[in-house]
Amino acid sequence: MSTSPDQTDAPLISVITATHNLLSQGRQDSFREVIDCMARQSCERAEHIIQDGASTDGTEEFLHQLTAGAPRTRVISAPDSGLYDAMNKGAQAARGDYLLFLNSDDSLASDDILNFAADRLGATKPDFLYGSTLRRHEDGSETREKRMSLHAILQRMPFCHNSVFLKRDVFLALGGHDTHFRVAADYDLMLRLLADGYKGELLEAPISMFWGRGVTEDDARTSQDYARVWQNHYAGFKSAQALSHEDFVRFYQRGHMPAGLVLEQLRQPDISDEIKLAARHSLWKSLRRSAQFWRRY
Numbered sequence: 001m002s003t004s005p006d007q008t009d010a011p012l013i014s015v016i017t018a019t020h021n022l023l024s025q026g027r028q029d030s031f032r033e034v035i036d037c038m039a040r041q042s043c044e045r046a047e048h049i050i051q052d053g054a055s056t057d058g059t060e061e062f063l064h065q066l067t068a069g070a071p072r073t074r075v076i077s078a079p080d081s082g083l084y085d086a087m088n089k090g091a092q093a094a095r096g097d098y099l100l101f102l103n104s105d106d107s108l109a110s111d112d113i114l115n116f117a118a119d120r121l122g123a124t125k126p127d128f129l130y131g132s133t134l135r136r137h138e139d140g141s142e143t144r145e146k147r148m149s150l151h152a153i154l155q156r157m158p159f160c161h162n163s164v165f166l167k168r169d170v171f172l173a174l175g176g177h178d179t180h181f182r183v184a185a186d187y188d189l190m191l192r193l194l195a196d197g198y199k200g201e202l203l204e205a206p207i208s209m210f211w212g213r214g215v216t217e218d219d220a221r222t223s224q225d226y227a228r229v230w231q232n233h234y235a236g237f238k239s240a241q242a243l244s245h246e247d248f249v250r251f252y253q254r255g256h257m258p259a260g261l262v263l264e265q266l267r268q269p270d271i272s273d274e275i276k277l278a279a280r281h282s283l284w285k286s287l288r289r290s291a292q293f294w295r296r297y
Contacts, residue, residue, distance in 0.1 A: 052086075116205060117165055
């Protein structure tokens, strides 16, 4: 570990970054940006956990050198089965009340965002707090992701995974990320979060910044994994029985769930308020798009 934090002074926020073989991938410079952005934060209520997947190319030594003297920073190395398993391990080691997953190519959107978020989390104590994300482009320009609504949970991820502070107790109660999903485990987690009735709040500020690249930039893989999430989540629904995996893939690519499945959800006696609102939104979207004959299906 890079430091030995005082166990009696637990932080409010644990920022978790998963790494694996950064050096052999030529990603040491981009990871330095993660460390630099954390160093610029003056939030004493936050810790940084770097969860390395037992790298074999010298990455662990690089991490210890890079974070030497960094306050409230821990480097942990242990074998894992992939990105989401590493995140789960980081969450287990976290001491904060809230978790923020910051990827090894990401950075925080501003130098005071952790203090800003900590003030809100300490005051209202929501189950989760989400905000927007900045996207950095190859030409150096930045854009702010605007598609951000919990009502969209039955179509897509309602916000970026690196821009939500999630209560650690809630994350653990949900069992963390389901590592069977290699791309959409973050979406699966958010779907289960809202289906179980947990309540979130919107932070009116961008939280993280990321490059327009990565595994979720692969539309084919994303479509396949989202389809698997839907099949798994709605396996017991009558209206899902006649649908194949490829049917779910096509519905995801269209941007909405099958209307029959949405209606069946609305008839469930124990449906959460957030899923009820999302189902009505999805039904409206399904009906609108079914009338748009020019769309390709």
